[in-house]
Amino acid sequence: MTENEIKELFNKNVVRTSDEFTDTLMRKVEHQKKAKEKYSFSIVAFSVICLVFLPLIFRLLLADNIIPFEINVSPILICVVGSIAAFVLLYRLTILRAALKPE
């Protein structure tokens, strides 16, 4: 038997998927996509809120001497960096949770 003949044998011996295979898979993909979009929106919204309110809270904490040491870095800068870090962390965690969540 030649190589081409063996190849032909294999090409004629393909296991076919069931009729609903692609539709079932596409439903799972759409679910995953929607979950990702939903979580992304929530995280962006949360980060924006953090960005707006954290500087105010930080200023209040400083004004009331609740934080007992001097900080030379701008509170705004700290809050911006903090918000970005919160965004990245939450994004990672929620995407992971969405991926683990059953359909």
Added chain:
Amino acid sequence: MVSGADNDVILIKRIKQGDTQAFRLIVEKYKDVSLTLAYSILRDREDAEDVLQDAFLRLYKSIDKFRFDSRFSTWLYRIVVNTTLNAKEKKKNNLNPGENLEIVCEDKGGYELLIDDERTYFITKALMQVKTEEALLLRLYYLCDLSIREISAVTDLTETNIKVTLHRGRKSMLEALEKITGRDLKSLL
């Protein structure tokens, strides 16, 4: 005219941009060959189909990691083979003590009912008698049309090892076919 590989590149770029219809086209193109690969390892059609769903989902999630430095099919088959081997390992660990793996891998008859072609039946039977690793490599080589180097990328086996296994597998499969059919193999073509 756009070749198959070029067409894949276009589709992958569309998937990366969030086009799920492009993903559907990729699934339609590769699902049967991928299922055949998964079936080579698990030897159970339903299990193979479940595992293939997981493999395609993994592919969709990690599509951004595909950098076009290899053929898309090679990357896909690697994901399919790895996902299937992991599933097989899990299944092996879930077996009750004393349960024989061979029984799990046995041809169950349900698959036979789906086969309406005598030739396909004989080839499937012959491949069931060949070692799992040999059947997988034979299918990667002849069905998926991968080179020895690409099979090495999919399976992590050395090129020498693949050549030896392919030679052994080819011999075993043809012997099994002759035994099953008891006639000239050319009549199967």
